[in-house]
Amino acid sequence: MQTPYYTYDSTLFSRTIEAAKSEAACLPQAKIHLAVKSNSNARLIAIAAKAGLGADCVSGAEIAHCINCQMPAHRIMFAGVGKTDEEINLALDAGIGCFNVESVPELDVIQQLAVARHTIANVAFRINPDVDAHTHANITTGLEANKFGISMADMIDVIRRAQSMSNIHYLGLHFHIGSQVLDMTCFRQLSLRINQLQDQLEQAGITGTTSINVGGGLGIDYEHPELNPIPNFRDYFRAYADNLELRPGQSLHFELGRALTAQCGRLITRCVFVKQTATKQFAIVDAGFTALIRPALYQAFHKIVNLTGQAEQRPLRTYDVVGPICESSDVFATDIELHEVRRGDTLAILSAGAYGFVMSSTYNLRALPQEVVE
């Protein structure tokens, strides 16, 4: 098989889904959706659909793809700050479960397009809760300064506007504070914020809030993927169960991406050269940030294993693992210990199932990696 390529462990993916479902049992109203942008592999989406999960989509193409993968349209939610008319029409025609609306102009366009198609659009409003996710700046989304959502001060006016529209059905509120969040107090803070907002809605006499969507963001253990292949769903769902005051009849939606997909995937790459300089030993591999951009984009850490060297029980040595691309950021790891690396060895970059293949590119005219589901 041509390297670099991704392998996905479908057994671990199913086990992860079952663990999430069983830990969510403390919230009888919970519905879990797969954030498809983290991994849009068709086989994995089909597994998630079969297990009863819904899908969180951020483009029209993701919606069409999910429907092709047997995901029931009513379980699909559509988020994003810049939905185009074509994407909105596609979603209306498909009959998706909910538009997560991020601005007044977007609401107005959905109403207009729904009128033209003689249909009703279900909408929830993404509210910016001003809760800090304490994660990397590029994946923090719930602060006042971020581009996402509607500010809390505008929430009531926007809902009133929606409730006056002929072809809009108001469902509820949507939130998403960020990604790779490991501090459960962030989810507790979000819960308390939602309680406040629900009080405000009631004081304003707004009824009809039947759905609360708390987004995703649960992080995983990139340092010890073998020890912790399944994320801490127990504390995650408990943070909501213990703090969120749902009103009677409300459903609670989760949109998990990384937590469901990251540990199921690894990127397999081959060592092209080992290069010794005055201060460093480089293992130059055939995968670059075109195959996996997280280290270059977010300074993300991924554990790396030299599969060949490990099988031969070679001694440990220190390496920088780098790709072939002419950019200084094309580095997977610095000063890590690997079983001695030789030209031609196969290395695995672990925890690469989320935001891996989906962010790959053909820069330098490099081929996209293949994906294998095992």
Ligand SMILES: *Cc1c(COP(=O)(O)O)cnc(C)c1O
């Ligand atoms: C990216 C995203 C998610 C999933 O985030 P993870 O950190 O992968 O769980 C969920 N909801 C929305 C709106 C998103 O943009």
